[in-house]
Amino acid sequence: MYDYVIVGGGSAGCVLAARLSEDPEVSVCLVEAGPRDDHADIHVPIRFPEFFQTQYDWAYRSEQEKFCEGRQIALPRGRVLGGSSSINAMIYSRGHRSHYDQWGNLNWSFDTLLPYFKRAENNERGASYYHGNDGPLPVCESRSKNLISAAFIEAAIEAGHPANDDFNGAIQDGFGFYQLTQRDGRRCSAATAYLQPALKRKNLTVKTDFMVHRVSLEGSTATGVTGVGRDGAVTIQAAREVIICAGAYNSPQLLMLSGIGAAEHLKDQGIPVLVDNPEVGQNLSDHPHALLVFTHPEKVSLLIAAEPRYGKQFTEEHNGPLTSNISEAGGFIRSHPNLPAPDLQFHVAPTMFADGGLTTKHHAISFGADILEVKSRGEVTLTSHDPTANPRIQHNYFSEPEDMELAVASLRMSLHFSEQKALSKYVKTPVEVPASDSDKDLRAYIRSYSSTAFHPAGTCSIGTVVDDELRVLGTERLRVVDASVMPTIFCNPNAPTIAIAERAADLIRGIVPLEVI
Known part of the structure; x- marks a missing residue:
């Protein structure tokens, strides 16, 4: 039993594990399907493509893309502590303020998120109106x-x-x-920046090689997760919340496996329907x-x-x-x-x-x-009720x-x-x-x-799948925090995902939101 169970050790999951465990009175468990990020070459920036199609990559492929000559397009995603921040191109790019404001939600406007960008950032150029220099995430020159x-x-x-x-x-x-998320010329993933300094805390548990199969729900209330780790099948209970940080492909997949999604689709897969929400897995966008x-x-x-x-x-x-x-x-x-x-x-x-x-x-x-x-939208759906089966990913580029x-x-x-x-x-x-x-x-x-720029988002969008505080609609004690909650994608997603997770940590802790300084 833990207070918070976080599913997915990527950019958002590492931020939340570090921030929530700052309170010694709460216990936090972070579970990651992949291994630890201890392969030496993960931290050598130029080596990242060598990890595609390995144990460190979910190695997804799209369905045949009708408007791309029917090709199946490779979709690398990090399956390791740090998630895709451990195998990405390390570009620090926030996006233009107008794109955030086009979401039409003051709770997630650029001005609302700017203090969290700054809180996360340790920019070697120093502090300014737009930049921070005392956060955990180094932002450096090439x-x-x-x-x-x-x-x-x-x-x-x-x-x-x-x-x-x-x-x-x-x-x-x-x-x-581009400025990059590096320290001393080496990759600095979210695992390096946030999680590693927090590992010494007794109230933080990290389980790698643990594949979550579904969220446990009593009625509409999340009570934990079930999955398979090194010791076999395990149920991990959450006294306060389950927080899904599994990314734009895996977060909607996990919701659907747990009975949250389009009723007809879930019934077709033999999954009992707990919350009928046809928007789960929809609105998939990429660059x-x-x-x-x-x-x-x-x-x-x-x-x-x-x-x-x-x-x-x-x-x-x-x-x-x-x-x-x-x-x-x-x-x-x-x-x-x-x-x-x-x-x-x-x-x-x-x-x-x-x-x-x-x-x-x-x-x-x-x-x-x-x-x-990008205007085109795709979807993530299930191919099976088997949680180990890959989701069906159709981008409709x-x-x-x-x-x-x-x-x-x-x-x-x-x-x-x-x-x-x-x-x-x-x-x-x-x-x-x-x-x-x-x-x-x-x-x-x-x-x-054409190929992907590795920027999927939108499948658990704010306003359709989660509310303004990223709580899954129709449920209690269940949130999604990652790039899937972004209604649109308009930049390299790592920086905004980290900022979203920083703000989500305050929402979860009941802390008054930061203001622009």
């Missing part, structure tokens, strides 16, 4: 700053866009290097992108990271190519000048992303844009024509960047590029080459 990434920024400026050295300040528009890939003869790409001297540089000096987050630089653009915020986010990688994944065949550059204000038109516009911008002088020596040989710049060829390229 220690790689590859020449190719710098050339991409210069090309964007040559193409008429402004420079920007702080995408999380007063102005988001422009191009520059698709189609990258351009060129090879070149310049021996400055991230391929050089394999040279022994750079391993020594990483160990002794805490910088160099092994500190690269791969997607080192980029920027934000408005496709139309009258938009209230940027709707495209560019990324550049000084390496080869081909065939939907990272390869190490040639010196290369890859770049393109995410569609931020480009099902809305507006998304395809914006993708076409972004691809034209990428092609324009490739024509700038600053990139001339890095775009020698096209590897993955459209056949031409006609609308027909651009659309065909997008359908054939």
Whole structure:
């Protein structure tokens, strides 16, 4: 028996475990399906793609995507302490204030969340109106700053866009290097930043390799969780609350397995219906992108990271190519000048992303844009009442024509960047590029080459699945806290997920919300 049982040791779960266990009078149990984050290479930034399709990844794939030539798209998600913050690109990006405000909920507006962004943040640039410098999460400059990434920024400026050295300040528009969640050149996941310092507390228990099968409910009241760990089947009781932090794919899956979801769908799976809510698992959104890939003869790409001297540089000096987050630089653009915020986010990688994944065949550059204000919506549903079966994930990328038109516009911008002088020596040989710049060829390229930017959200949305305090509608003592509660996704989700969890910790503890200082 614990006061709080937290399901999922990802970004939100680590924050909540650390914050709730600050009170020595309460007991907290954090359960994570995957292993501990003690593999040495998890903390070497450039290594993160090596963990895809391993025991540290849920290794999901979408259903056949109708508007992407029927392809099944790989959907990596962290299955390890730290969750996806242990295998992501470490970009610290909050998103534009107008996107939060478009949720139409003052409890989750940008001004409401800004104090929590600041409370979480330890920005090496120091404190300001927009930034904190005494929080647990380090936010740092890139220690790689590859020449190719710098050339991409210069090309964007040559193409008429402004420079920007702080995408999380007063102005988001422009191009520059991303700030990263690293400390001394090493990855700093939510597990490293929040959970590790809290592990010495006697009132915090962490169970890894524990797969939760369902939430235990008496009527509509959550009383704990049941699952399987190293010692077999176990029920863990919660005296105060069960808090699901399993992510945009697994949180709705767990609710449905527990009898909370669309009644007809649950009945089809042989699951007793406790709460009929057809919105559970709906509203799935993500950022698709189609990258351009060129090879070149310049021996400055991230391929050089394999040279022994750079391993020594990483160990002794805490910088160099092994500190690269791969997607080192980029920027934000408005496709139309009258938009209230940027709707495209560019990324550049000084390496080869081909065939939907990272390869190490040639010196290369890859770049393109995410569609931020994506209109298309998908869903997460069950394939079985068996809790070990993967959920059915259908993103419906480009099902809305507006998304395809914006993708076409972004691809034209990428092609324009490739024509700038600053990139001339890095775009020698096209590897993955459209056949031409006609609308027909651009659309065909997008359908054939688009992949995920790893930003799923929305499946347990505020207002439809959870209330303003993230309590699951129709239940008691049950909340969801993770990216699934965001009604829309418009940025790299790690930073807002951490801020949402920071505020959720105060809501759970009954602490008066922070105000902007």
